[in-house]
Amino acid sequence: MENLLPKDGVANYYGKVIPNPDVYFEALLRTIDWKNDEVVIFGKRIVTKRETAWYGDKPFEYTYSKTTKTALPWTSELLELKRSCEEISGETYNSCLLNLYHDGSESMGWHSDDEPEIEKEWAIASVSLGAERKFSFKHKKDNETVSLLLENGSLLVMKGKTQQNWQHAIPKSMKVMDARINLTFRKLVDV
Ligand SMILES: O=C(O)CCC(=O)C(=O)O
Ligand SMILES: [Fe+2]
Incomplete structure (x- = not known):
């Protein structure tokens, strides 16, 4: 598997490997407990239009952008997708944002998924459903960037020192009119 990053981390793009992505998209839209995200920007708490949800093996608490979420129990679709990601990537996960x-x-x-709750250097599996969006990496030291298109039903796996050395982002694109769901399966430290 080719590494998209030229240095200091590993990002593997598996392409469209998730079966029936449109069926999953519709099911997740209906069954996930979507909530508008709250983020703190320049000290101000704002409610984003983007919606998020947090699931896991246990009621894991996860704090990012100064808000704490408690993981909900897996749904059947999430468990199926988790198993697909584990099989394809050869890694295991216990939670999903x-x-x-x-x-x-x-x-x-721009951010890194480097919160202390996340098991360091463990793989993060990112599944994309729906509209294709550009995804960019930027190196923390020299600002080198690497971009790719995340297709419907695709899997991207980030691991190793990626979160320590690179940030990533989904830029705005006024050409995209349709919705996209992203799932990032993670390994939280289990104490
Ligand atoms: O939507 C995406 O592909 C990225 C999501 C992401 O970076 C995150 O949830 O930490
Ligand atoms: Fe992220």
Whole structure:
């Protein structure tokens, strides 16, 4: 499997490997407990249009952008998708953060998934459903960027030192009119 990153981390793009992505998209839209995300920007708490949800093996608490979420129990679709990701990537996961972008005006700013609750250097499996969106990596030291298109039903796996050395983002795109669901399966430290 080819590494998309030229240095300091590993990102493997498996392409469209999730069967029936449109069926999963519709099911997740209906069954997930979507909530508008709250983020703190320049000290101000704002409610995003983007919706999120947090699921896991246990009621794991996960804090990011100064808000704490408690994981809900898996749904059947999430467990199926988790198993597919584990099989394809050869790794295991115990939690999943979901994001729903209604159209290209909704985005995700530069960040690393390096919160202390996440098991360091463990793989993160990112499944994309619905509209195709550009995904970019930016190196923390020299700003080198690497971009790819995340297709409907695709899997991207980030591991190794990726979160320590690179940030990633979903930029806005006014051309995108359709919704996209992203699932990132993670391994939280289990104490
Ligand atoms: O929507 C995506 O592909 C990225 C989501 C992401 O980076 C995250 O949830 O941490
Ligand atoms: Fe992320």
